Amino acid sequence: MYSKVTLLCLAAVALARPDRPAPAGYGYAPPTPTYAPPQPSYSAPQPSYEKHEEGMPFDFEYAVKDDYKGLDFGHDSNSDGNVVTGKYYVALPDGRTQIVTYTADHYNGYQAEVTYEGEAQYPEPQPYKPAPSYSAPAPAYSAPAPTYEQPKPLYGAPPH
Template identity: 85%
Template sequence: MCDIARPLIKNKLINLQVTMLCLAAVALARPDKPAPAGYGYAPPTPAYAPPQPSYSAPQPSYSAPQPSYEKKEEGMPFDFEYAVRDDYKGLDFDHDSNSDGKVVNGQYRVLLPDGRTQIVTYTADHHNGYQAEVTYEGEAQYPEPQPYKPAPSYSAPAPSYSAPAPTYEQPKPSYGVPH
């Protein structure tokens, strides 16, 4: 036999042995064969059982809420006013309001992006609720947007020196007369 054939035959024998062992394991682990009886004792039965409730559900001890919309508390009198105007960002709005404790009267104004001013005049009380009247001042405008060009925040510096006076003389020849 040559030296090359021996390892091939040896590998085939090992593969055959492994295959035989696998077939024997499958034959021993057949599902139709009953499981072994164990070590001669019965499996344990659970000794714990959840306890049964020994109480009854509590009876509700509340009553239905009474409607509170019949009784209105009188408000506190107040008077306030504020305004904001920022021309750089295009903001302009204000609000003023006053109350005698029963009725609130007020007005607010807002500059809209289209150039109009929206004015809301309102009255609010417990009997009529919030009543508002909305009006507009001005005409809606939609101009073409212009590119932003910031104005310079500085100017060119003024010179703080004078022009230099010339300090040179006409050069003298440095060569001699040729021989």
């Protein structure tokens, strides 16, 4: 057995000799590139300031006021097809109302003026103390009444 193992080890060493040349792939030469790099195919960018098309005139308005949740916001806007003017507002958490009045057109872009109504209030935070959402349950039953009688013997007196 020892001689068989030794013989197998010698065969493995003989097959892995470093003086043998390394095999060249899978029996064929590696391909050589036969293409040329692509030529750039771009042109100068087109100007984006082409003729301005007039828009459609519109007029809209909406508002939301929910005192329970403390929401108060709205927006109104109108356009003659060239210039859009409008105003939107929102109630801020600090008690103020932010009002944005804007105009927008194709040449001057969006121009806004932001104003605030009211004065910011920052009250001292109160520690959170949740109220219990339940009370002790009322008993829904009374003590059980006994439903059994004194047991009677099932056997008679023993014979003498």
